[in-house]
Amino acid sequence: MSKKMKVVTIGGGSSYTPELLEGFIKRYDELPVSELWLVDVEAGKEKQDIIFDLCLRMIKRAGVPITLYKTLDRRAALVNADFVTTQLRVGQLKARELDERIPLSYGYLGQETNGAGGLFKGLRTIPVIFDIIKDVEEICPQAWIINFTNPAGMVTEAVFRHTSFKRFLGVCNIPVGMKMFIRNVLQVTPQDNLSIDLFGLNHMVFIKDVLVNGTSRFAELLEGVASGTLKASGVKNIFDLPFSAGLIRSLKLIPCSYLLYYFRQKEMLAIETAEFYKGGARATVVQQVEKQLFELYKNPELDTKPKELELRGGAYYSDAACEVISAIYNNKQTEHYVNFPHKGHIDNIPADWAIEMTCTIGRDGATPTSRIKHFDENVLGLIYTIKSFEVAASRAALSGEFNDVLLALNLNPLIHSDKDAESLARDMLLAHQAYLPEFAQAIAQLK
Template sequence: MVFIKDVLVNGKSRFAELLDGVASGQLKASGVKNIFDLPFSEGLIRSLNLLPCSYLLYYFKQKEMLAIEMGEYYKGGARAQVVQKVEKQLFELYKNPELKVKPKELEQRGGAYYSDAACEVINAIYNDKQAEHYVNIPHHGHIDNIPADWAVEMTCTLGRDGATPHPRITHFDDKVMGLIHTIKGFEIAASNAALSGEFNDVLLALNLSPLVHSDRDAELLAREMILAHENWLPNFADCIAELKKAH
């Protein structure tokens, strides 16, 4: 979850003209491959006075994004199924030792440059590079208006002793704190559920998610997903046995 609050060019802020250009539609914000390109409304951008990243479409345009995702599902399956098909095609291509060009299928995969970033992080830690990277760490009070044990993605220097934070900001904008707390509350509850293996903990997490709009939907979703992924959820063995008995 990212909001851009400033853009510097040669040390000078150009954010006001960037925000005005994106809000008015004169400038197009760049997105990511795996999210449908849908512009945020001018009213939202101007009221926030921030530029949200494309992942936030799922929160600010839930109705529109759900309609798009359902259309994509009926055309070719859920996003994960599409990615599985693409990966199968890619691995078939990679079997060819004569392959010398980047396959077009790779453009459908998403996640560009993550492999480079991962290798650079490993290199920085193993070889004590003291290099600057953006990583997720407990911020330990560097941000003054969220709990100190929350993990935050921030600028850090990486070496063999770990990550030394160098945050660019120390206070999150109050206009988005409600959404931050809501999503973080869901993430913490989901993490607790993964550790406990308890159905009620899963149910709590789903009910806290801003993308689940009904307690009944949350319960149906929890039951269906736990049973569907039984082979990968050994921690939920007792829960799964109870669900099967009641099924």
């Protein structure tokens, strides 16, 4: 067997951790994890303790020699780490609720990775990820960081734009879900070779071709989605609306479900506003689901990942993360869909952008697929708009300047008024001040 490996999971008290562990257990023959460290902060200690006990039972049931640790001391955990996974949520789900409710109170879409909510999740998260990177550079510079903390695209952009750290990949479950949908509807067997040409930004990806054993089957997939005979793959945290047949046929692309926020903005806003005025929001639902999950997790008889975890909205994260880790560890040179800097591979966007697209992953990280050389012109304008927002947001997260926040908000297509942007920026900075130390001076001037 290959040498033993150490994995450190930051945000170890997350309800997703049992799925990640299940992924490692399933792949133990190819990923011989000898140590798994669960790291959290004081506010997450109670959940971390529950997760730790459940994971111990899962390991015992599986009979694999993984030694499990829990700690609130991140630096101690990082010693000799081979892989660091990040799945943290600064401010926990209460902060997410503010990200959704405050924009909705102004009549704007509230969401944790898009619009004003996505911006403020990024502002809270990016400095913490940078602190983790500093620790990794000092303590375990050989380690890879596999990030699935949202907003993954904005975080990856910030890392490659403002640090020199290279061993970092952003992972998302959306492309994995799309791939599983394609496998099901095209009845692709495990023996078949399925390859997908996917491109764009995180939560803004499009499929432009699907190859089964080297033969394109995109035309039948596209027509099936357009006509409604095939139901496009949705995710739990987005209300499930179909894209119009005209959009699908005219684009000649299959968009991921997050693009509903742009192509069906009016309907999505109406749905979320109705939920808001009824006292609900996605964050409220998630908190209820998470409360139920942790009650299940406490059961001393439970020693497997419960089916109810799929309601949480992050299905397939373990497949995405574990497959990427295995590809690096075993130098597999296999196809994946991650966030990384393309370094000029795409000829009609700036060379310094971090993007999400089909790539090959091995011991040196991600290499873009040779089949995609440029982004489709039909959606390039929208991609440019969102990337400009991400670049501005990553700058604001580090500067702590009120005007940088305003710029990012005004660049986002889900915000329609510069006056509202100013009020939103003020309200959200004040609401999240406990988790925005970089903005202490700006916040003091707002009071």
